[in-house]
Amino acid sequence: MELLVDLQQKTSATLQKYPEPKDALISVLQDVQEVFGYLPEDALRCIAAETGIAASQLTGVASFYAQFRMEKPGKYQIMVCMGTACHVNKGERVADAVREFTGVEEGETTPDGLFSWEEVACLGCCSLSPVMMINGTAYGKLDKDKVKKIINDLRNAEKGGEGACVCS
Numbered sequence: 674m675e676l677l678v679d680l681q682q683k684t685s686a687t688l689q690k691y692p693e694p695k696d697a698l699i700s701v702l703q704d705v706q707e708v709f710g711y712l713p714e715d716a717l718r719c720i721a722a723e724t725g726i727a728a729s730q731l732t733g734v735a736s737f738y739a740q741f742r743m744e745k746p747g748k749y750q751i752m753v754c755m756g757t758a759c760h761v762n763k764g765e766r767v768a769d770a771v772r773e774f775t776g777v778e779e780g781e782t783t784p785d786g787l788f789s790w791e792e793v794a795c796l797g798c799c800s801l802s803p804v805m806m807i808n809g810t811a812y813g814k815l816d817k818d819k820v821k822k823i824i825n826d827l828r829n830a831e832k833g834g835e836g837a838c839v840c841s
């Protein structure tokens with residue numbers, strides 16, 4: 674309940690910036706996503722209640738644009754580079770490995786809330802290609818075994834086990 678109140682307060686505070694939120698729907702949704710890291714259903718309900726915009730319209734807009742995320746991201750947000758250098762160096766194999774070892778598709782979050790992942794454009798460290806980045810840390814020269822180790826180390830670290838080091 675406390676969390677819901679907090680969510681409503683933060684959403685309301687964001688809406689205050691918009692005297693005519695109906696005319697700035699994308700910006701409103703961007704700002705709310707900035708606050709929560711995604712668009713919680715309760716936040717959309719709150720926007721609907723405060724603006725009179727139908728919840729179905731909000732959901733429709735949010736799901737139409739790829740920039741909006743309806744699911745809470747994982748604690749570890751993995752970005753798999755699909756830029757040119759990484760593509761040439763088999764970046765899709767990195768994506769396949771991330772999919773296999775997290776067990777979820779791009780844009781989804783693992784049931785334990787630990788991992789989500791997405792494909793992105795150049796991460797700016799092409800000499801290390803193929804590359805992925807996890808919460809701001811870049812991992813380069815990847816292959817399937819390295820991806821497996823990185824993900825398993827993070828998972829084990831969460832359990833308090835071995836492999837807490839995330840250096841690469």
Ligand code: FES
Binds near residue numbers: 755756795798800802
């Ligand atoms: S293309 Fe992947 S880091 Fe630049």
